[in-house]
Amino acid sequence: MKKVLFISMIIFTTLQVVNAQNITPVDVPYFYSGAYKGRIVIEQDQSLKNFIETHVGLNKKRKGFPGYRVKIYSKNHQNARNEANSIKASFNQDGQEAYVVYNAPNFEVFVGDYQTRFEALALLNKIKSKYPQSFVVKSTITYPKR
Numbered sequence: 844m845k846k847v848l849f850i851s852m853i854i855f856t857t858l859q860v861v862n863a864q865n866i867t868p869v870d871v872p873y874f875y876s877g878a879y880k881g882r883i884v885i886e887q888d889q890s891l892k893n894f895i896e897t898h899v900g901l902n903k904k905r906k907g908f909p910g911y912r913v914k915i916y917s918k919n920h921q922n923a924r925n926e927a928n929s930i931k932a933s934f935n936q937d938g939q940e941a942y943v944v945y946n947a948p949n950f951e952v953f954v955g956d957y958q959t960r961f962e963a964l965a966l967l968n969k970i971k972s973k974y975p976q977s978f979v980v981k982s983t984i985t986y987p988k989r
Contacts, residue, residue, distance in 0.1 A: 910984030911963035912942070915970065915977040916952035923950040939966070940985075956984035 902908070916930050927943045927950040934941035934954055942953045954970075957963040963979045970977060 905983060907983040907985050910982060911957045911960050911979055912953040912955050912982040912984065913963055913967050913970070913977055914951060914953055914980050915974040917949045917976075919948040919950070926950075927952050953980070953982060958984070 915934075916927055918926065924943075930952045931941040931943050934952075939954050940956060944951045944953060955963060955966050957966070960979060967977060967979055
């Protein structure tokens with residue numbers, strides 16, 4: 844008797860579960876593609892909007908983001924500016940972006956815009972024979988060109 848009662852309860856419960864899952868996506872307005880006319884409305888706090896605008900503004904002022912470059916030249920003699928500009932020109936011809944920076948009292952030439960130190964080390968290994976005094980430095984790099 845207990846077995847029959849137990850089996851009938853299992854069958855009854857199974858039928859209830861099967862009948863309860865007859866929901867189709869069309870019945871729920873969220874799944875209907877025309878419910879919101881293809882528009883998404885994002886509601887957020889005003890302080891979050893202010894934070895994002897401040898962050899974007901600071902990034903524009905910085906004109907770059909943290910990364911790595913290879914310093915290949917740093918001198919402060921009378922012809923240092925001319926030498927730095929000629930080194931920059933030779934690197935620009937090879938397809939590498941080079942930058943001349945004046946950090947008093949030195950004229951310095953930096954090469955490349957790399958997001959990781961490993962990428963900068965690859966360039967350093969290529970040019971180490973020509974520029975034995977070169978090394979990798981942290982720097983603010985320019986945004987990649989699209």
